[in-house]
Amino acid sequence: MDEAKIKKVPKRILRLENVHSIGVIGDPGCEGLGTYNMKVYAGSLEESAKDDITLIVGDLVPAGTDHYYQVIRDMTETLAENPVYCLRGNHDTGEYTNYFGEKNYALLAEHFAVVVLDNALRTFEENGLTLLSEVLARKDVEQVIIAFHIPVPNHFIQNCVSEEEFSRLRRAYEPWKEKVKYLLCGHVHSRFIDVVDSIPLICTGGGGAMIEDVSKDIKACDVEHHIIHFYEKDGVLDYRIADLSEDCYGRESENGVLNQNLNETVSGELKAHFQYLMFADRADRRGYPRIANLFRALAASEYHHARNFYSILERPAAFMESVGTFLPGEEFEYKHLYQMVAAYAAEHRSPLTEQAYKGAAAAEKVHAALLEQARDVPGFGEKTVYVCPICGYVMTETSVSERCPVCGGPKKQFEVFES
Numbered sequence: 001m002d003e004a005k006i007k008k009v010p011k012r013i014l015r016l017e018n019v020h021s022i023g024v025i026g027d028p029g030c031e032g033l034g035t036y037n038m039k040v041y042a043g044s045l046e047e048s049a050k051d052d053i054t055l056i057v058g059d060l061v062p063a064g065t066d067h068y069y070q071v072i073r074d075m076t077e078t079l080a081e082n083p084v085y086c087l088r089g090n091h092d093t094g095e096y097t098n099y100f101g102e103k104n105y106a107l108l109a110e111h112f113a114v115v116v117l118d119n120a121l122r123t124f125e126e127n128g129l130t131l132l133s134e135v136l137a138r139k140d141v142e143q144v145i146i147a148f149h150i151p152v153p154n155h156f157i158q159n160c161v162s163e164e165e166f167s168r169l170r171r172a173y174e175p176w177k178e179k180v181k182y183l184l185c186g187h188v189h190s191r192f193i194d195v196v197d198s199i200p201l202i203c204t205g206g207g208g209a210m211i212e213d214v215s216k217d218i219k220a221c222d223v224e225h226h227i228i229h230f231y232e233k234d235g236v237l238d239y240r241i242a243d244l245s246e247d248c249y250g251r252e253s254e255n256g257v258l259n260q261n262l263n264e265t266v267s268g269e270l271k272a273h274f275q276y277l278m279f280a281d282r283a284d285r286r287g288y289p290r291i292a293n294l295f296r297a298l299a300a301s302e303y304h305h306a307r308n309f310y311s312i313l314e315r316p317a318a319f320m321e322s323v324g325t326f327l328p329g330e331e332f333e334y335k336h337l338y339q340m341v342a343a344y345a346a347e348h349r350s351p352l353t354e355q356a357y358k359g360a361a362a363a364e365k366v367h368a369a370l371l372e373q374a375r376d377v378p379g380f381g382e383k384t385v386y387v388c389p390i391c392g393y394v395m396t397e398t399s400v401s402e403r404c405p406v407c408g409g410p411k412k413q414f415e416v417f418e419s
Contacts, residue, residue: 005080006073009101012131019109021231022055023048023082024147026186028208030059030091033071035308040225041208042079043248047227049081053107055114057186057204058089058149069099087116089149089186104128106135111232112143112181117169119148122161129172136176143237145230146173147184151203154194157215159187170197181237182230190214190223191241202239204228247315262313269306273299323374330371334364359391359406366394386414 025048028041048054061068076084085107086092086100097103103118104127115135117128135141151160152169173180183201189209194201206226213220224243231238253259276299283292317325338361345353374380386395390409395401402411 004077005082006076006084006086007101008099009085009105012102012104013106013108013135015108016053017110019052019107020111021051021229022053022114023051024184024204024228024230025054025056025207026204026227027059027089027189027206028056029061029068029072030089031209032062033068033075034304036304036311037208037210038075039249039311040244041075042251043244044207044225044227045076045079045081045084046249046251047242047244048229051082051229051231053082054080054084055116055147056084056086056207057147057184058087058120059091059186059205059209060086060089062091064092064094064096066095069095073099085116087147087149088118088120090120090122092120104131106131108135108141109232111235112145112230112237113141114145114147117146117148119150119161119165122150123165124148124161124169124172129168132169132172133175136173136179142179143181143232144179145182145184145237146180149185150187151185152183152196152201154192154196154201154203156192156194156203156217157188159214182239184228188214188218190218190220191226192218202228206244246317246319250315253313253315259313262309266306266309266313269302269309273302273306276302320377323371323377327368327371330364330368334361334368338364359393362406363391363393370394370396383419385417386411387417389413389415 025041025044028044029037031037045054060072088096088100088103103116104125105116107114107116113135115132117132118125132146136144146169151157152166153160153163177197177199180199183196183199185201185203186205188203189205189212190203191206192203194203204226206223208225211220211223211225225248226241226243229240229242231240253262276295280292280295280299283289283295316322338357342354342357342361345351345357370382370385373382382396384397386400387393388395388404388407388409390413391404391407393404393406395404395414400411400414403409404414
């Protein structure tokens with residue numbers, strides 16, 4: 001029987017053989033365990049497989065019930081390629097110890113140690129601080145990472161434990177402070193590096209949760225999903241940050257049978273999304289707002305299903321390069337495909353089909369022009385975009401008219417998209 005990848009820590013101090021590196025993943029599951037979010041976690045585990053072990057620095061799950069712990073455990077068992085250790089985050093309540101064992105423990109490798117402390121409730125447990133002092137006092141321990149979930153006070157954010165709690169931690173490590181090489185935490189859905197009490201503090205929360213703006217100094221646009229690699233080289237403990245690409249995990253889409261089924265399912269879910277929206281419009285016109293509301297909710301559900309399925313297939317380019325990847329499809333549609341089908345429809349006396357394709361082609365041409373402008377992502381200047389709800393034609397502030405130039409729909413009905 002294969003040994004379990006995700007470890008239930010049985011005792012306070014574990015000696016690990018042949019461990020020279022550790023991959024650190026922060027906050028994979030606190031925003032939910034849906035496929036869209038879990039793709040990042042899957043990519044994090046792939047990246048962390050380059051190391052000897054993995055440590056997840058808290059918030060594995062959105063809430064500490066058996067159901068969520070079983071989901072994250074089963075997924076980790078399937079995806080992980082090295083042993084995975086965990087520490088408790090503020091979302092990891094309830095049944096945590098039944099699945100992951102000790103909340104305060106130490107991993108002793110040949111050239112370094114990791115001391116895991118539980119501060120999920122914004123306080124360090126006394127037995128954890130005692131363990132830290134015990135490990136630091138050992139003669140065979142020379143380099144230590146102290147890992148916990150919620151940051152200690154720092155120069156970037158206020159979402160941290162109190163100064164009083166940090167003082168308790170300092171008192172525990174102070175006699176052996178020279179051995180403490182890094183303080184390591186998660187909790188914040190971003191990343192920053194600071195120096196606290198002359199010790200580097202590394203905060204990493206980019207292993208699954210959506211990256212957030214957390215302060216005026218730490219903007220979401222400046223931080224990618226990532227993991228941290230710690231490693232020893234020539235006996236010295238160092239680290240590097242590994243950003244995850246947006247196509248960080250693609251193993252399942254490479255299976256031909258799954259790929260076909262996923263593509264078909266995405267099409268089906270999007271068709272259902274569209275059908276429900278159409279029916280909601282009909283219900284509104286007939287005076288049944290509650291039925292319309294229900295079908296819009298169902299449409300939203302089908303969209304999120306489609307997004308989950310499509311996220312498994314999607315292999316996007318880097319964000320700044322992505323806008324240009326949409327251009328060829330738009331150009332092919334308005335230059336070739338839609339004209340060809342419109343001509344065929346005209347030949348076969350099918351005026352509605354001809355009209356639909358001609359109207360769409362006019363809009364696709366504008367799409368292509370706007371996407372060409374948007375290639376320069378930082379310099380794109382269109383603040384307002386109008387869409388005719390009758391035929392789908394697109395206009396901007398400089399091109400909008402009182403009536404849609406394609407179908408004649410009035411401006412008062414245009415959908416307005418403002419930034």
